[in-house]
Amino acid sequence: MSNSHMAPLEPLLPDQAGCEVTVPRSEQWDICSQGSGRPYRIFVAVPVEATPPAGHPVIYVLDANSTFGTLVETVRAQSRARVKTGVDPAVVVGIGYPTDAPFDPARFYDFTLPVPAEELPPHPHGDTWPEMGGAEAFSRFIEEELKPAIERKFPIDRSRQAIIGHSLGGLCVLQMLFTRPEAFRTYIAGSPSIHWNRPFIREAGTRFLARMQQEYADIQVMIAVGEREQGHSSRMTENARELAERLAAASPSGVRTAFHEFAGEGHISLLPVLMSHAARYALTSPSKTAE
Numbered sequence: 001m002s003n004s005h006m007a008p009l010e011p012l013l014p015d016q017a018g019c020e021v022t023v024p025r026s027e028q029w030d031i032c033s034q035g036s037g038r039p040y041r042i043f044v045a046v047p048v049e050a051t052p053p054a055g056h057p058v059i060y061v062l063d064a065n066s067t068f069g070t071l072v073e074t075v076r077a078q079s080r081a082r083v084k085t086g087v088d089p090a091v092v093v094g095i096g097y098p099t100d101a102p103f104d105p106a107r108f109y110d111f112t113l114p115v116p117a118e119e120l121p122p123h124p125h126g127d128t129w130p131e132m133g134g135a136e137a138f139s140r141f142i143e144e145e146l147k148p149a150i151e152r153k154f155p156i157d158r159s160r161q162a163i164i165g166h167s168l169g170g171l172c173v174l175q176m177l178f179t180r181p182e183a184f185r186t187y188i189a190g191s192p193s194i195h196w197n198r199p200f201i202r203e204a205g206t207r208f209l210a211r212m213q214q215e216y217a218d219i220q221v222m223i224a225v226g227e228r229e230q231g232h233s234s235r236m237t238e239n240a241r242e243l244a245e246r247l248a249a250a251s252p253s254g255v256r257t258a259f260h261e262f263a264g265e266g267h268i269s270l271l272p273v274l275m276s277h278a279a280r281y282a283l284t285s286p287s288k289t290a291e
Contacts, residue, residue: 047089260277
């Protein structure tokens with residue numbers, strides 16, 4: 001049959017712009033910390049599933065401008081098949097910045113403790129580093145402002161809280177583990193920049209281990225790196241492995257440590273792999289973990 005007399009087809013995609021893509025069941029707010037005055041963009045996604053009697057588990061993720069969407073969809077997909085995966089639905093809270101860029105220089109201040117300038121690693125481009133040293137104020141913001149606000153607005157199981165950070169964010173997670181071990185049940189540090197403040201991590205880690213010898217703590221820690229980070233001048237892989245081995249000594253006190261080196265992954269390509277493993281590590285039902 002000839003098509004010569006048929007009306008021309010409408011273009012597959014219209015000329016006008018389409019709607020923006022959104023992450024289902026998610027919200028975001030631009031806020032300022034009441035303590036420090038620093039601006040943040042807070043992202044929150046809630047599961048569609050019914051709320052358990054104790055509330056939903058919650059995962060806080062740093063650098064949320066680049067990590068929130070990946071983690072939300074990872075949790076949503078894996079918890080949908082939780083009979084097979086063991087992964088429970090969870091509230092995901094992203095801590096980012098009011099920008100459309102994947103990373104914001106403000107992270108350098110929020111994720112680091114004060115370090116003398118002469119002890120800093122050289123900048124890869126020969127520039128000066130952004131302002132640093134605000135990790136303690138950032139930790140207070142999370143613990144004293146953000147978490148209470150989230151718990152007022154959403155049904156949270158406070159016994160199942162996790163935090164994830166990568167690179168300097170991974171360093172920040174370790175700093176919180178050593179100084180605020182009661183803040184979360186699960187601490188996940190991907191490619192942690194231990195070289196940035198190795199003396200603090202060594203000394204704070206020693207104090208943490210001594211404390212764990214005196215008390216029981218239901219804490220799990222995951223440290224992960226990419227295979228392609230091996231041999232870097234920062235000793236990213238070596239530092240991470242050495243710390244994981246030290247933390248394993250605290251297992252009798254309830255601190256469970258896992259170390260992963262993911263084949264074929266580099267510093268940035270590790271991110272989606274980290275999110276997948278983090279979801280399973282943090283959100284596997286306690287009953288499944290015990291099996």
